[in-house]
Amino acid sequence: MYVSAWHICFHSNVFSKQMKVVIPIGDIDEIKRSQHAFINPAITIILRLGAGGHGVPPLGSPDGRVRYMFASFWNRNHALRALQRAVNNFHAMVEAEKKEKEQSALRAHSSSVRGSKRQAKIPEESVPKTLKFQPFIKEEVLVAIYNDVFPSTAEQFFDLLLNDGSSYINEYRAVRKDTNLTIGPWHAADEYDGQVRELTLRALCNSPMCPPDSAMTEWQHVVLSPDKKQLVFETVQQAHDVPFGSHFEVHCKWSLQTNSESSCNVDIRVGAHFKKWCVMQSKIKSSAINEYKKEVELMIEVARSYIKSQTSGGETDNVASAPSSTAIPEKSNA
Structure with a gap:
């Protein structure tokens, strides 16, 4: 008997008579102790009504459910506990995947649909402090990959690099030779503090396991904090055409703290969040972190060049010092 995350499998070859059974764990309704030939301890696996046909002809039940009886265990109780544990883990995994799908759908809806009930800008004194928002990323999967000083304040970082009127994202993606870039506008969302937006593109892939490019x-x-000195910028990337692309997301968090009139400290953390288990999980996790480390080097390089170009002329000085055309509300009424 072989037990995996998704199936319970059985194979025997006695006197040239082969028997094979493959039971999806999702079809199992009950697992219980039983007896074979009155003296041999056995385990009976009963499937939900309507399930069956997974191997050799199964046994019938008065209630119409299909059942399979397995005997001759070295330790039946140990085997029974292992099978019950596999079933419990399967249902926990299915429930976790269901919640992840709901979270992904919520994030996609909030990032791509405008017209929130909340206003885009609210006076700070009227901001309630008791509202609870959902976390945008899974911080427990993040690892630190970058920490350095950047030549702008936290507020200028948003105004010059991330604001709707900025072309920084376009320039960065052009340097990477990514294509089909579409950037949605920043807007408030009822589920998350601050603002959200959605980007779509075709991104080049450097891993030998992946195609030349992928839809992303x-x-x-x-x-932005009320005093404009702290900025948190979070991203969730979903690659659609890579192996196991639907199994994981790349989560990243940029934390910026202004430390002078012209500089801030930047801390970047990244990690792979798995929505469901896959055999390549460890490889994908390390590959995602290493790839993002390389991306960060390029992002910072292009950002420094872009900041310099935007603040080197008189006309661009006015742009840099002007108020942002897109406000970042710290809190808002639901």
Whole structure:
């Protein structure tokens, strides 16, 4: 008997008579102790009504459910506990996947649909402090990959690099030779603090396991503190055409703290969040972190060049010092 995350499998070859059974764990209704030939301890697996046909002819039940009886265990109780544990893990995994799908759908809806009930800008004194928002990313999967000083304040970082009027994202993606870039506008969402938006593109892939490029969706979230000195910029990337692309997302968090009139400290953390288990999980996790480390180097390089170009002329100085055309609300009424 072989037990995996999704199936219970059985194979025997006695006197040239082969028997094979493959039971999807999702079809199992009950697992219980039983007896074979009155003396041999056995385990009976009963399937839900309507399920069956997974191998050798199964046994019938008065209630119409299909059942399979397995005997001759070295330790029946140990085997029974292992099978019950496999079933419990399967249902926990299915429930976790269901919640992840709901979270992904919520993030996609919030990032791509405008017209929130909340206003885009609210006076700070009227902001309630008791509202609870959902986390945009899974911080427990993040690892630190970058920490350095950047030549702008946290507020200028948003105004010059991330604001709707900025062409920084376009320039960065052009340097990477990505294509079909579409950037949605920043807007408030009832589920998350600050603002959100959605990007779609075709991104080049450097891993030998992946195709030359892949369709990608990136959801972005930004929050500026009331004193304008702290900025949190979070992203969730979903690659659609890579192996196991539907199994995981790349989560990233940029934390910026202004430390002078012209500089801030930037801390970047990244990680792979798995929505469901896959055999390549460890490889994908390390590959995602290493790839994002390379991306960060290029992002910072292009950002420094872009900041310099935007603040080197008189006309661009006015742009840099002007108020942002897109406000980042710290909190808002639902």
